[in-house]
Amino acid sequence: MDISRVGFAGLGSMGEPMALNLARAGIPLLVWNRTPGKADGVAEAVEDVADLFARCEVVILMLKDAAAVDAVLGRGGPAFAGRVEGRTIVHMGTTAPDHSRALETELLAAGAKYVEAPVSGSRVPAEAGELVAMLAGDPGTIDEVRELFEPLCRETVDCGPVPNGLLMKLAVNVHLTGVVTSLAETVHFARGHGLDLGLLAGVLGAGQLASPILRVKAPKLAEEDFAPQASIANVLANVELIAAAADEAGLTLPLLRAAHALYAETEQLGLGAEDMVAVVKALEARAELA
Numbered sequence: 001m002d003i004s005r006v007g008f009a010g011l012g013s014m015g016e017p018m019a020l021n022l023a024r025a026g027i028p029l030l031v032w033n034r035t036p037g038k039a040d041g042v043a044e045a046v047e048d049v050a051d052l053f054a055r056c057e058v059v060i061l062m063l064k065d066a067a068a069v070d071a072v073l074g075r076g077g078p079a080f081a082g083r084v085e086g087r088t089i090v091h092m093g094t095t096a097p098d099h100s101r102a103l104e105t106e107l108l109a110a111g112a113k114y115v116e117a118p119v120s121g122s123r124v125p126a127e128a129g130e131l132v133a134m135l136a137g138d139p140g141t142i143d144e145v146r147e148l149f150e151p152l153c154r155e156t157v158d159c160g161p162v163p164n165g166l167l168m169k170l171a172v173n174v175h176l177t178g179v180v181t182s183l184a185e186t187v188h189f190a191r192g193h194g195l196d197l198g199l200l201a202g203v204l205g206a207g208q209l210a211s212p213i214l215r216v217k218a219p220k221l222a223e224e225d226f227a228p229q230a231s232i233a234n235v236l237a238n239v240e241l242i243a244a245a246a247d248e249a250g251l252t253l254p255l256l257r258a259a260h261a262l263y264a265e266t267e268q269l270g271l272g273a274e275d276m277v278a279v280v281k282a283l284e285a286r287a288e289l290a
Contacts, residue, residue: 005030006148007056009049009072010093011038013228014119015062017127018092018152019043025151030056032072050074050083058088058145065237066095075106084112090145092117092133096241097163097170098248104137104162113141116162118169119153120176122229124216130154134172136165170242174256177239180217181259184280187221192287197222217277226274233272236263 008019011033019042023029029043032052039045046052049072053059063069069091074080084107091100091114100116107114116136125131133149133156135142142158149156159165190200201218204210239260246253265282
């Protein structure tokens with residue numbers, strides 16, 4: 001890889017540790033964040049996102065949603081073509097597949113290259129450099145930037161054309177949402193019967209249900225530790241993307257719909273910024289009304 005400098009936009013819960021891992025790996029990094037102070041101690045920063053594109057051949061986007069992606073790129077405005085021409089844009093956040101497909105078309109028309117690279121994992125695997133990236137786009141372009149994923153990911157998976165990376169990410173999140181919601185319901189049941197929650201976690205971890213997500217989330221539920229790794233608001237946004245993609249394909253996902261209601265209720269309780277395991281509070285609130 002012969003890249004003089006890499007830009008990184010978005011230093012949120014996931015983006016900050018990802019950028020730190022790139023910098024520690026010796027990648028020549030320039031960062032931008034909407035809140036400037038977040039860049040302190042990560043890498044050299046710019047205040048104007050336009051400078052990021054002016055100074056970098058490759059720009060990684062780890063942004064909240066499609067609106068943030070479009071704003072950073074200047075999409076729909078006169079600055080877009082000049083900002084992205086000759087650049088490779090690596091989109092690592094999670095947006096609707098249709099958004100990504102349209103974005104690729106516009107970027108290619110403007111003389112840019114595009115790689116879709118959403119990741120599976122929350123802040124803990126991001127800090128450890130153990131994310132899983134689902135790559136989509138032109139194979140040659142993917143190969144040009146593949147080295148950038150090494151400090152970030154335990155594994156990368158080539159998924160074919162855009163938007164297959166995002167579709168794969170949404171499919172993974174169907175399972176993730178179901179697993180964590182089920183675990184919250186399990187703890188809710190056990191707590192209601194006065195069981196030892198540490199013992200419960202041990203039993204779950206001793207058998208076929210053992211998994212990294214269980215090891216991380218079971219103690220958080222037992223201790224009611226809601227410090228965010230993946231927030232309720234973020235999960236709710238992802239579930240809504242999944243539901244829209246399912247509707248587009250004529251698919252029925254009843255378990256996901258039930259989880260969607262619970263996460264929406266949790267956010268309504270004022271817990272949107274808390275970790276996704278706070279969904280247990282929606283179960284508790286329902287029990288109080290029963």
